[in-house]
Amino acid sequence: MLITILANITVATIILTLLAFAISVMIKQGKEESCASCSTKKRSACKGCQFADKCH
Amino acid sequence: MHMTMDELTVGQTGAVKAINAPKQLKRRLMDMGFTKGVGVEVVKMAPMGDPMEVTVRGYHLCLRKAEASVIELR
Amino acid sequence: MQTLALIGNPNCGKTTLFNLLTGTSAYVGNWPGVTVEKKEGMTNGHRILDLPGIYSLSPYSPEEKLSRRYILDEQPDLIIDVIDATNLERSLYLTNQLAELGRPLLLVLNMEDLLEKEGITIDAKRLSQMTGAPVVQISASKGTGIEALQAQIEKSLSEKKLPLCPLFSNFVERYISEIIGDDYLHQIPKGRQMRWAAIKLIEADELFLSSMPAPPPAFKTYIEKARKELEAHFEDDPEAIIIDQRYKVAEHIAKDCQIKKKTKKGFEFDSIATHRFAAIPLFLAIMAGVFYLSIGLVGGYTTPLLEELFAFLGEQVHLIADRFGVFPLLSGILADGIIAGVGAVLTFVPQLFVLFLLLSILEDCGYMARIAFIMDRMMRTLGLSGKSIIPLVIGTGCSVPAIMSSRTIEHQKQRELTVIVTPFIPCGAKMPVFALMLTYFFPGKWFIAPMIYLLGIVAVVVTGLLARALDRHKETNAFILELPRYQLPSPRNTWLQTRERTLGFIQKAGTIILLSSVIIYLLSSYSFTLQAVDAEQSMLAMLGKLIAPIFAPLGFGFWQASVALLTGIAAKESIVSTLSVTIGTANLGALFTSDSALSYMTFILLSSPCIAAISAMFKELGSKRKLLYAVLWQTGFAYLAALLVRLIVLLTL
Structure with missing residues (x-):
């Protein structure tokens, strides 16, 4: 009984983790392709500038 | 008798005398280095005889015969 | 900063x-x-x-x-x-x-x-x-x-040191310094150089003149006089004189700084690459080689192996889950949704890696410009430019960079036409669908795969000819292209580019494909009353059946095919994962026949591309109306072509 509950929780966790990962990557990607990717880090490039007239 | 660049055959050379084209095309060709007196050489023709490949100022450029015909040589 | x-x-x-x-x-x-x-x-x-x-x-x-x-x-x-x-x-x-x-x-x-x-x-x-x-x-x-x-x-x-301005011949300099001396020049926008402004006035540069207040009449006549005198002296227009002067300075500097030694000429690949007779066959052979190496050789080995691996993984999940009494819903999402859907896409990673690698080498070595050179005459008869061939070749990898690269085409109509026809060339993401269908229905018939590419090219040709016939002006434009030196592709650059494109493909599998697989699985397992039902009664089936009749004439009027097409709008790889979740890759024969498989492939090949490519098209076309026409043309053409393919197959087999 306990094993079944644990097994269910495990599978559910795996699925939720995968989904959460997928969504977070998609959000990150969306940001990268917008002006939000313009950072002031020492060495970086802005992908958003390819799609917008001006980011800064 | 005016000779134009499209009349050159492969291996022939010439020197630019004038460019007889509308402002925009003339500027474009001159920007690419076709100024008065500069030497040009026809390197090859494309498989169907057009466009042509020429060297000007030490680099290779391809242009159609229609554009080459506005470049007058001496 | x-x-x-x-x-x-x-x-x-x-x-x-x-x-x-x-x-x-x-x-x-x-x-x-x-x-x-x-x-x-x-x-x-x-x-x-x-x-x-x-x-x-x-x-x-x-x-x-x-x-x-x-x-x-x-x-x-x-x-x-x-x-x-x-x-x-x-x-x-x-x-x-x-x-x-x-x-x-x-x-x-x-x-x-x-x-x-x-x-x-x-x-x-x-x-x-x-x-x-x-x-x-x-x-x-x-x-x-x-x-x-x-x-x-x-x-x-x-x-903050300023460079030296190039000095022209005395005859020109005299006018420049006189113009600089005039009060009018003090009205130039802050930060501009007087000398620059004076030269622009001599050139009568449109952009500069429109940014300035109208000059006083006396000054205007002076400029006119200066322009006339220059024209008379050099026997050319002032704009050309300035270009000529600039090049003279450049020549002078180059002559002084550059020491040329005699160079020996090595073997010239170019003599074959642009050879009168060999050039076009060589181009075709290179493209065929690229596809044979990636899809045939590498894909032939790795794809079945990976398919087995994911099938095995799915079975194991089911076995283990059953043993521990996991809900069928949960194990189903994991095994039949995620593993089946994402796996179906991931099996194509090795062959796409090779395809991206080879394309990147082609782009890097300098051959692309030669293709434009040798194909220009042919492309012109289609209302396209030689430069249009570059997007078409890049489009075999992905349409998005291909569509963006069309911007180098100077002529607007040719550029727009290129944007519209580029998606006809099957991109890497469409390949999984073809591979799936071909290995299932036509095992061993290798000649069908090249026919797909040929069909894509035919679509380009037909569209081009039609556009040319409809275009009343038949104007031609300049085609001036620098032919860069051949170079060995830099390993660093090739690697970076291949890695980025391959990772992009994998990332899509892990994000949008994963999500859509789960959604498709849930929608295909439950009815609108949220009862676990057979796929036939599921929500997905109901939705799919709404559009399925449209495709009945094409031979795939069942809901699974329609739903797969819909998910394909998000990403073309989804078609395979949707089919594998709803039908199962091993059961394709239950619904498709060889003729409907062919018409399905044709429709996918030619119909409007994925959302990313559509937005790239929108960006390049710059108008919603043009985009709508483009997508309608692509989809309508796809429908007719698919119908035609099916009729031909039915009549001949």
Whole structure:
């Protein structure tokens, strides 16, 4: 009984983790392709500038 | 008798005398280095005889015969 | 924060340098015009811009206008002029124009390694003396000289030293100094150089004149007089005189700084690549080789192996889950949703990796411009330009960069037509569908795969001919293209590009495909009353059945096929994962027949591309109406072609 509950929780966790990962990557990607990717880090490039007239 | 660049055959050379084209095309060709007196050489023709490949100022450029015909040589 | 602007001739290595300075991997290729828009980044805490490659600051072409406007309006703190050292004269022609803009200038001599091979040496010290700008020698492709460059950037930024303006012949200089002496010149916008303004007045530069208040009549007559006198003296128009003068200065500097040795000519690949008879067969053979290597050789081995692996994984999940009494819903999502859906896409990673690798080598070695050269005559009869072939070749990898690369085509109609036909060439993401269908229905019939590409080409030809027939003006335009030197692809660049494209594919599998697989699985397992039901009664089936009748004439009027097409709008790889979740890759024969499989493939090949490509199309076409026409044409053409293919198959088999 306990094993079944644990097994269910495990599978559910795996699925939720995968989904959460997928969504977070998609959000990150969306940001990268917008002006939000313009950072002031020492060495970086802005992908958003390819799609917008001006980011800064 | 005016000779134009499209009349050159492969291996022939010439020197630019004038460019007889509308402002925009003339500027474009001159920007690419076709100024008065500069030497040009026809390197090859494309498989169907057009466009042509020429060297000007030490680099290779391809242009159609229609554009080459506005470049007058001496 | 200070701003740096990278500028230089097309194909001189600006983007490679940009990548080195910013630590990123923007798209690089060895054909003129890869950077079609500016890119921004950070280096050492300074903002850096990669501007499109230009030959001049003329007011005519869009890229040149963009770069010119940028430098004039934004007033960057330092202009970094990248000079192709093997093309010194033409590069210095642009440098001469940049020097007049009144901004600090730094010259970067690139491609030092090629220089040695060509037997040319450049006296950097002399060049620096003559231009009044610091000179740094680098090799962007090898990554050498970057530290020295970074040090010089800091130095130039703090010194703020202006370069020397090129001096023209006395006859021209006399007019320039007289114009500068007039009060009118004090009205030029802040930051502009008087000398620059005077030259623009002599040239009668449209962009400059429109930015200035009307000159007083007396001054206007003086300018007119000066222009007339120059014209009479040089027997040419003033704009041409200035270009001529600039090139004279460039010649003079180049002659003084450059020592040419005699070079020996090696084997010339070009003599075959552009050979009268061999060129086009060679091009076809190279493309066939690319596909044979990636899809046939590599894909043939790896795809079945990976398929088995994912099938095994799915079975194991079911077995283990059953043993521990996991809900069928949960184990179903994991095994039949995620593993089946994502797995179906991931099986294509090895062959796409090889395809991306080979395409990147083709782009890097300088062959692309030659293809444009040899194909121009043929493309012109289709209302396209020789440059249209570049997007079509890149489109075999992915339509998005392909559509963006069409921007180098000068003529608007040809550019738009190229944008519309590029998605007809099957991209890497459509390949999984074809591979799935072909291995299931036509095992061993290798000749069908090339036919798909051929069909894509036919669609391009038909669209082109039709557009040409409808176009009343039949205008032709200039086709002027620099043919870059052949070079060995840089391993670094090839690797970066291949890795980025392959990772992009894997990332799509892990994100949008994963999500849609789970959603498709849930929708296909439950009814609208949320009862676990057979797929036939599921929500997905109900939705699919609404559109399925449209496709009945094409032979795939069942809901699974329609739903797969819908998910394909998000990403074409989804079609395979949807089919594998709803039908199962092993049961395709239960619904498809060989004729409907062929018409299905045809429809997918030609119908409107994925959402990313559609938005790229929108960006390039620039109007919603044109985009709508384009998508309607693609989809309508796909429908008719699929119908035709099916009829032919039914009648002949």
